[in-house]
Amino acid sequence: MRLRDLGERELIRAIRKDFAKPGKGLILGIGDDAAVIEGGKRRLILTTDVLIEGSHFLRALQPAFWLGRKSLNVNLSDIAAMGGTPRYVLLGLGLPQTVDTRWVSDFFSGFKSAATESGALLIGGDLSQAAEVFISVTAIGEGRAIIRRNGGRPGDLIFASGFLGDAAGGLRLLRRGFRLGRDKKADHLLKAFLDPVPQVRLGRRLASRGLASSMIDSSDGLSVDLLHLCEESGLGAELELDRLPISPQLRNFEKDPSALALHGGEDYQLVFTVAPGKYQAALALRRHFMITPIGRMTKARRLCIIDRRGKKKPLPIKGYEHFIKQRKESGKG
Amino acid sequence: MRLRDLGERELIRAIRKDFAKPGKGLILGIGDDAAVIEGGKRRLILTTDVLIEGSHFLRALQPAFWLGRKSLNVNLSDIAAMGGTPRYVLLGLGLPQTVDTRWVSDFFSGFKSAATESGALLIGGDLSQAAEVFISVTAIGEGRAIIRRNGGRPGDLIFASGFLGDAAGGLRLLRRGFRLGRDKKADHLLKAFLDPVPQVRLGRRLASRGLASSMIDSSDGLSVDLLHLCEESGLGAELELDRLPISPQLRNFEKDPSALALHGGEDYQLVFTVAPGKYQAALALRRHFMITPIGRMTKARRLCIIDRRGKKKPLPIKGYEHFIKQRKESGKG
Numbered sequence: 001m002r003l004r005d006l007g008e009r010e011l012i013r014a015i016r017k018d019f020a021k022p023g024k025g026l027i028l029g030i031g032d033d034a035a036v037i038e039g040g041k042r043r044l045i046l047t048t049d050v051l052i053e054g055s056h057f058l059r060a061l062q063p064a065f066w067l068g069r070k071s072l073n074v075n076l077s078d079i080a081a082m083g084g085t086p087r088y089v090l091l092g093l094g095l096p097q098t099v100d101t102r103w104v105s106d107f108f109s110g111f112k113s114a115a116t117e118s119g120a121l122l123i124g125g126d127l128s129q130a131a132e133v134f135i136s137v138t139a140i141g142e143g144r145a146i147i148r149r150n151g152g153r154p155g156d157l158i159f160a161s162g163f164l165g166d167a168a169g170g171l172r173l174l175r176r177g178f179r180l181g182r183d184k185k186a187d188h189l190l191k192a193f194l195d196p197v198p199q200v201r202l203g204r205r206l207a208s209r210g211l212a213s214s215m216i217d218s219s220d221g222l223s224v225d226l227l228h229l230c231e232e233s234g235l236g237a238e239l240e241l242d243r244l245p246i247s248p249q250l251r252n253f254e255k256d257p258s259a260l261a262l263h264g265g266e267d268y269q270l271v272f273t274v275a276p277g278k279y280q281a282a283l284a285l286r287r288h289f290m291i292t293p294i295g296r297m298t299k300a301r302r303l304c305i306i307d308r309r310g311k312k313k314p315l316p317i318k319g320y321e322h323f324i325k326q327r328k329e330s331g332k333g
Numbered sequence: 334m335r336l337r338d339l340g341e342r343e344l345i346r347a348i349r350k351d352f353a354k355p356g357k358g359l360i361l362g363i364g365d366d367a368a369v370i371e372g373g374k375r376r377l378i379l380t381t382d383v384l385i386e387g388s389h390f391l392r393a394l395q396p397a398f399w400l401g402r403k404s405l406n407v408n409l410s411d412i413a414a415m416g417g418t419p420r421y422v423l424l425g426l427g428l429p430q431t432v433d434t435r436w437v438s439d440f441f442s443g444f445k446s447a448a449t450e451s452g453a454l455l456i457g458g459d460l461s462q463a464a465e466v467f468i469s470v471t472a473i474g475e476g477r478a479i480i481r482r483n484g485g486r487p488g489d490l491i492f493a494s495g496f497l498g499d500a501a502g503g504l505r506l507l508r509r510g511f512r513l514g515r516d517k518k519a520d521h522l523l524k525a526f527l528d529p530v531p532q533v534r535l536g537r538r539l540a541s542r543g544l545a546s547s548m549i550d551s552s553d554g555l556s557v558d559l560l561h562l563c564e565e566s567g568l569g570a571e572l573e574l575d576r577l578p579i580s581p582q583l584r585n586f587e588k589d590p591s592a593l594a595l596h597g598g599e600d601y602q603l604v605f606t607v608a609p610g611k612y613q614a615a616l617a618l619r620r621h622f623m624i625t626p627i628g629r630m631t632k633a634r635r636l637c638i639i640d641r642r643g644k645k646k647p648l649p650i651k652g653y654e655h656f657i658k659q660r661k662e663s664g665k666g
Contacts, residue, residue: 014438015441015455015458023420023421023454025420026421026454026456029454029455029456029457030455030456030457030458034457035421035423035456035457037420037421037456037473038373039372039373039377040371040372040373040374041373044372044377046421046423046456046457046471046473047423047457048423048424048425048457048458048459048469048471049425049459050425050426050427050459050460050461050469052427052461052462052463054464055461055462055463056461087358087370088359088368088370088379090368090379090380090381090471091381092381092382092383092425092469092471093383094383094385094467105347108348121359121362122348122362122363123359123361123362123363123368123370123379124362124363124367124368124379124380124381125348125363125381126381126382126383126469127383128383128384128385128388128389129385129388130385130388130465130467131387131464131465132463132464132465134427134463134467136381136383136425136459136469138379138381138423138425138471140370140379
């Protein structure tokens, strides 16, 4: 059997099952945005991400400086999704011999600028020759109150930070030939894709105030990431189409911006749930952060979208088949 | 300028210089076998390694099970070289869609067997499609007394654990068509290359007893690894050719086993220095570990080998040019 017939999700499930076991000092293993281990007074949050040319980025479309920033920031987004503060980072890099050293120095300039902004220190790495560029980042954060994916309760409100769909819109513009700095209207979307900002401050605030019952970052698209929250909490969710935070710029360039907001991916915003009793306190954060209530968690284990006419429809997403299947097997929902 | 014209060493030096800065909680950053951060009562040791098909391993020659073991064990060897105990591991994996799932499950079986032996827990990872197989492992260890590369003093004795050159000999046999399990004489060398054993217990013992003034693992070959120890300690070294621990099996297959012992690489043995006053205590470890005194650290910053007739000759190694150059610039030596 070839890997393409098995699929990444199945493989990860098998690995997780095979390797999941408790360990001394281990607070949280495989399956959340990051792992958590004991580290003295605080907890240490560890996460690793791999970016591969062709699959995760396109050297022709993504300038090395922005790619350097994004390589680090997507990892820091995982730490943000646990409510942690980035502290250290290790970098594994595979480079073809034909890569220009200018590309490499631009990449490192970008990586360093993101590290400086976040306060994360590069403490180690490995560099190697490879057929294609690949980037492997391991980030280590610290936190006291950790927000997991599995804490949602029925009736909890679902919030999203920032705008959704902008990164996917930006990628489409890049593919259509748009480039940063030439068109102000396009720049907002291009920037969202090329230089996503990890929501570290918001994540930490939610953790320190105990406002979020569960949290994830929106890397795969709202629908898939919400599915992860639902799976881990054993719940379903209803989204309100009209409430999705869609930027005017995305509306300007896209006929169906909701589709990108729901399924686009790479926004690296936070998606989190808030108990009804903490709803007002969460809303008060809007003085400092852009957050939007977009739906609620439900006992019924299905993902639905409520359209503009108030009609409830199932949300079609890749990977949902398994969710449905699991629900039937377990007899719940 | 293309990367091939700059070279990995130069690039790492530039990165190290650019990123080296102290941080709260950071005990040791880029430049040693691993980084060290504060982690409560103990210190946490972090290291990352990248293995790429073609550069670091050959799928045709290295069965997936052994490759899985080696992927983890070469990282644990870095932790051993700090005197630490492996605790956690994160795995980034890039796989072509054409890889057989049997290969993947064999790889994970191997990875898991090495994890179980060492007590390290897989706590996270990332899986991705790639043009070639690549493996990125980040290991986290714990330790109290950390042995760095830079603690050597003039007159310290240099020790090596195990045999040197066996892994390089094994790789040569693999390339000549030898395979594990067919020829007992060859198996010892093949095993040394396919399934190196990280010297965790020895590293920890040296650390807890305070016996080693500096330490590194022999991944690039004794000559290059010793050069790293010398560079970091600001010293030189003399090796005695006759004392190099060369296995009977290597002598059996190789006409010039010393060359492989000196420059072969991938042995993942420990190379460490011992102050003269602790020499006897170190030798006493031979009841439990195979360790051999092979030379001494010198104030003169050059690497020499003393041949069988007692004649001292410079040790020619790749990368030595820089060492010489640096020595002249600084006016020392």
